[in-house]
Amino acid sequence: MTPALTLLALLLLTxxxxxxGRGRSLATVGGPRGIRDLHSLPGHYxxxxxxxxxxxxxxxxVLWWMFQDQVLMGLxxxxxxxxxxxxxxxxxxxxxxxxxxxxxxxxxMANVPxxxxxxxxxxxxxxxxxxxxxxxxxxxxxxxxxxxxxxxIRPEMRARNSVESAVRAVLFLCSLLAVLTTLAILLSVLxxxxxxxxxxxxxxxxxxxxxxxxxxxxxDQVGAEGSxxxxxxxxxxxxxxxxxxxxxxxxGLMSAIYLAEYASRRLRKVVKPLLExxxxxxxxxxxxxxxxxxxxxxxxxxxNLGLEVxxxxxxxxxxxxxxMIIPFVSSLADDMITAVPQSLRDxxxxxxxxxxxxxxxxxxxxxxxGIVGGVLLAVSRAIGETxxxxxxxxxxxxLTANPLEAVTTVTVQIVTLLVxxxxxxxxxxxxxxxxxxxxxxVTLALNAIALYVVRRYxxxxx
Amino acid sequence: MNSTANRTSKQTQVLVARSLRxxxxxxxxxxxxxxxxxxxxxxxxFGLFGKIIADGASVFRQSxxxxxxxxxxxxxxxxxGRAPEALAxxxxxxxxxxxxxxxxxxxxxxxxxxxxxxxxSSGSFLSLQRAVVANPSLIGTRAxxxxxxxxxxxxxxxxxxGRNAPVAERRLTDQQxxxxxxxxxxxxxxxxxxxxxxxxxDSRDPEQAxxxxxxxxxxxxxxxxLLLSFPIGVAAAIxxxxxxxxxxxxxxxxxxxxxxxxxxxxxxxxxxxAVFIGLFGMPRSAPVVGSLVLTLLTLPTVIIAxxxxxxxxxxxxxxAALGMGASQVQTVMHHVLPLALxxxxxxxxIGMARALGESAPLLMIGMxxxxxxxxxxxxxAATVLPVQVFLWSDLPERAFIARTSxxxxxxxxxxxxxxxxxxxxxxxxxxxx
Numbered sequence: 099m100t101p102a103l104t105l106l107a108l109l110l111l112t113x114x115x116x117x118x119g120r121g122r123s124l125a126t127v128g129g130p131r132g133i134r135d136l137h138s139l140p141g142h143y144x145x146x147x148x149x150x151x152x153x154x155x156x157x158x159x160v161l162w163w164m165f166q167d168q169v170l171m172g173l174x175x176x177x178x179x180x181x182x183x184x185x186x187x188x189x190x191x192x193x194x195x196x197x198x199x200x201x202x203x204x205x206x207m208a209n210v211p212x213x214x215x216x217x218x219x220x221x222x223x224x225x226x227x228x229x230x231x232x233x234x235x236x237x238x239x240x241x242x243x244x245x246x247x248x249x250x251i252r253p254e255m256r257a258r259n260s261v262e263s264a265v266r267a268v269l270f271l272c273s274l275l276a277v278l279t280t281l282a283i284l285l286s287v288l289x290x291x292x293x294x295x296x297x298x299x300x301x302x303x304x305x306x307x308x309x310x311x312x313x314x315x316x317x318d319q320v321g322a323e324g325s326x327x328x329x330x331x332x333x334x335x336x337x338x339x340x341x342x343x344x345x346x347x348x349x350g351l352m353s354a355i356y357l358a359e360y361a362s363r364r365l366r367k368v369v370k371p372l373l374e375x376x377x378x379x380x381x382x383x384x385x386x387x388x389x390x391x392x393x394x395x396x397x398x399x400x401x402n403l404g405l406e407v408x409x410x411x412x413x414x415x416x417x418x419x420x421x422m423i424i425p426f427v428s429s430l431a432d433d434m435i436t437a438v439p440q441s442l443r444d445x446x447x448x449x450x451x452x453x454x455x456x457x458x459x460x461x462x463x464x465x466x467x468g469i470v471g472g473v474l475l476a477v478s479r480a481i482g483e484t485x486x487x488x489x490x491x492x493x494x495x496x497l498t499a500n501p502l503e504a505v506t507t508v509t510v511q512i513v514t515l516l517v518x519x520x521x522x523x524x525x526x527x528x529x530x531x532x533x534x535x536x537x538x539x540v541t542l543a544l545n546a547i548a549l550y551v552v553r554r555y556x557x558x559x560x
Numbered sequence: 561m562n563s564t565a566n567r568t569s570k571q572t573q574v575l576v577a578r579s580l581r582x583x584x585x586x587x588x589x590x591x592x593x594x595x596x597x598x599x600x601x602x603x604x605x606f607g608l609f610g611k612i613i614a615d616g617a618s619v620f621r622q623s624x625x626x627x628x629x630x631x632x633x634x635x636x637x638x639x640x641g642r643a644p645e646a647l648a649x650x651x652x653x654x655x656x657x658x659x660x661x662x663x664x665x666x667x668x669x670x671x672x673x674x675x676x677x678x679x680x681s682s683g684s685f686l687s688l689q690r691a692v693v694a695n696p697s698l699i700g701t702r703a704x705x706x707x708x709x710x711x712x713x714x715x716x717x718x719x720x721x722g723r724n725a726p727v728a729e730r731r732l733t734d735q736q737x738x739x740x741x742x743x744x745x746x747x748x749x750x751x752x753x754x755x756x757x758x759x760x761x762d763s764r765d766p767e768q769a770x771x772x773x774x775x776x777x778x779x780x781x782x783x784x785x786l787l788l789s790f791p792i793g794v795a796a797a798i799x800x801x802x803x804x805x806x807x808x809x810x811x812x813x814x815x816x817x818x819x820x821x822x823x824x825x826x827x828x829x830x831x832x833x834a835v836f837i838g839l840f841g842m843p844r845s846a847p848v849v850g851s852l853v854l855t856l857l858t859l860p861t862v863i864i865a866x867x868x869x870x871x872x873x874x875x876x877x878x879x880a881a882l883g884m885g886a887s888q889v890q891t892v893m894h895h896v897l898p899l900a901l902x903x904x905x906x907x908x909x910i911g912m913a914r915a916l917g918e919s920a921p922l923l924m925i926g927m928x929x930x931x932x933x934x935x936x937x938x939x940x941a942a943t944v945l946p947v948q949v950f951l952w953s954d955l956p957e958r959a960f961i962a963r964t965s966x967x968x969x970x971x972x973x974x975x976x977x978x979x980x981x982x983x984x985x986x987x988x989x990x991x992x993x
Binding site: 164167168258261262265266268269270272273274275276277279280282283286287289290348349350351352353355356357360361369372373375376378379380381382383384385386387389390391421424425428452453454455457458475478479481482483484485488489509512513516517530531534537538541542545546549 | 583584586587590591593594595596597598600601602604605608611612791792793795796797798799800803804812813816817818819820822823824825826827828829830831833834835838839840841856859860863887888889893913916917918919920923924926928946947949950953961964965968971972975979
């Protein structure tokens with residue numbers, strides 16, 4: 099009995115439950131003619147029966163599947179010979195890996211030591227027993243539920259109300275998922291970060307300027323601990339974001355102004371979607387462009403000007419990131435500018451202001467809170483952007499304000515620390531979560547400030 | 561104020577004329593800046609796409625060498641038992657080498673022959689192997705077989721490296737160039753649709769590397785993501801829009817959703833790594849985990865889009881249904897939801913398009929491995945298109961630059977198709993009340 103078959107059986111039983119409940123409700127009032135004596139529609143009685151049949155059984159099944167592997171693995175490994183159980187964690191992990199490979203069918207029993215093969219066989223045996231037991235349990239639960247609900251169906255039973263409160267509960271749970279996601283992000287990042295700060299003091303992480311999270315090959319190696327001063331990462335992130343904003347804000351804002359105030363309707367209709375295309379391009383594409391096209395071009399340009407440009411310079415990543423953010427700034431600014439009522443412009447024109455004076459002194463000032471909010475959101479986008487900097491910025495944690503040198507960012511370091519197989523416990527892996535926490539908090543704060551600015555300073559036009 | 565009052569109208573006119581010149585100049589500059597900004601933006605679009613297409617278009621055609629292969633029983637199956645293991649492990653490379661020697665009998669000497677062999681993709685024997693294992697009766701026959709040329713030959717034929725470039729850059733010796741010319745003249749070196757690129761998984765040989773594996777990975781991941789995030793997102797939107805009381809808790813949920821939409825995607829990757837892989841022990845690199853992470857990532861987008869679709873349904877519909885005695889749930893399920901569904905679907909497709917281009921969170925959960933096999937199921941190790949782009953962009957072979965651009969083109973085609981579907985759906989089903 100594979101899980102899919104169990105689910106299929108449950109599904110069939112649920113369908114049966116629907117028809118049983120529906121039929122029963124009609125039977126209590128003497129067939130379809132008596133339908134007006136029923137409190138709810140026959141389908142509601144059917145749905146109620148089906149719900150009671152499926153929901154508890156499904157809940158049990160999901161819980162079972164979540165823990166089945168851990169329980170079975172614990173059982174099987176506790177039956178391994180004593181000398182194997184006493185292996186150091188690393189080797190034991192390899193053994194468990196072997197075991198999993200045999201179980202998954204990626205390796206044959208003949209290729210592993212007999213003890214592992216025996217354990218795998220035991221696992222498989224236990225698993226098929228567990229699956230069978232689960233199927234029986236689920237179906238039994240379903241049948242019991244059907245029988246019980248069926249016996250309670252009366253014409254005056256408020257089946258619709260029960261079904262509808264179940265529907266509402268499901269809808270509510272779905273919307274609760276958003277809150278749960280935030281909690282899960284916070285908890286998962288926070289717990290790992292706390293473990294990291296137990297090994298590396300917070301003050302060192304936040305204020306020390308040397309970042310070299312080496313991989314320790316041996317535990318007693320010199321410098322095995324590495325140093326985790328994240329200041330160069332923060333400055334690198336800020337430098338690249340700053341360059342990006344220097345590109346995106348003027349271009350985005352000016353094109354929004356031009357398209358909203360000057361351009362003809364036709365031009366606007368063509369150009370606006372064209373600019374928005376930039377927002378839909380996956381960021382790997384930008385990263386690839388920066389790494390293979392813009393990077394070398396900047397380098398050649400720098401050589402011709404007598405400047406030394408690193409091939410993974412902050413300028414390169416920042417420029418491309420700026421291009422990525424242009425549509426973000428321009429569409430937000432466009433919304434804000436078009437929201438400014440025409441009467442304000444007309445007033446300015448009536449006083450003799452030129453178009454640009456109207457825009458600068460009236461429209462932009464009225465739209466300013468929205469634009470500032472939009473820019474803040476764009477900054478948080480730039481700080482959290484990953485692929486462009488992974489591909490175009492470097493790994494060297496230089497503490498510099500020179501855009502021609504290579505810098506690294508928070509996101510780049512998270513990726514380099516976590517890509518590939520690693521132990522979950524080393525400060526190196528945990529450092530990524532500490533960085534993630536910083537990233538999460540900073541972007542959240544920027545977002546909150548942006549919303550606050552928009553709400554607090556927005557002019558209300560009636 | 562006094563000085564203004566004492567000015568004659570003549571003086572004022574002069575003053576105004578002077579300041580007007582200045583004001584008109586600044587008006588012109590402002591306007592020019594606007595044009596400049598728009599042109600820069602448009603230039604960026606064309607530059608980006610132009611560069612990608614220019615680099616990647618060539619990858620959809622590839623040079624193939626057609627050789628007459630003799631399925632020599634002596635080499636494939638000297639024992640004659642046709643045992644599947646023997647067939648699977650035979651030296652098929654030798655068959656290709658023999659065919660090349662037969663075609664170019666004048667190439668002699670160990671070094672020269674090795675150079676000759678290098679012209680055909682070193683992975684070609686795999687297709688021979690597959691053919692023979694599937695159909696052992698081929699053994700002993702002769703057949704024309706078309707196989708990809710080596711990537712150096714391909715780039716040379718396409719003119720991406722110059723004929724007179726130094727050998728180190730051309731990566732073909734003079735003798736090899738001569739043979740390539742002879743092959744072209746004999747008509748056995750031809751350009752054809754690149755079947756490897758569209759039909760293979762990843763490979764270390766550029767001429768054998770394809771996007772099929774990544775494409776399947778993307779489809780599996782996105783399929784499950786859609787199945788999860790669309791119903792959940794719609795349900796959440798219905799609750800918030802139609803049922804929820806306006807209280808602090810609903811406000812909290814709303815603020816939460818807006819904040820989640822602004823959380824960097826890489827943070828979702830951390831969540832996936834810590835919770836799905838660390839806590840629940842789900843497999844690394846698997847599309848299931850990828851789609852769970854992408855579900856959480858796209859959920860805010862789907863919820864926000866679905867809510868605005870629900871908002872667009874006029875209250876009169878609800879009032880009419882309620883007036884006829886429908887319950888609130890019936891009103892929503894039977895009347896409001898069907899009307900809002902096209903809008904919701906549009907939002908979901910846009911969310912999926914975003915998920916298709918997403919790679920950072922997938923790096924975190926290990927969907928970044930070198931995977932040759934095309935994934936078949938949700939728990940097979942897989943990678944997705946943007947991650948494949950990322951992986952290839954790191955490789956040193958020049959031929960991979962074209963492949964990366966080719967993969968980007970495939971990715972962009974999918975994005976365009978999805979967005980076009982969304983626009984079509986919106987135009988087709990959008991009702992104006």
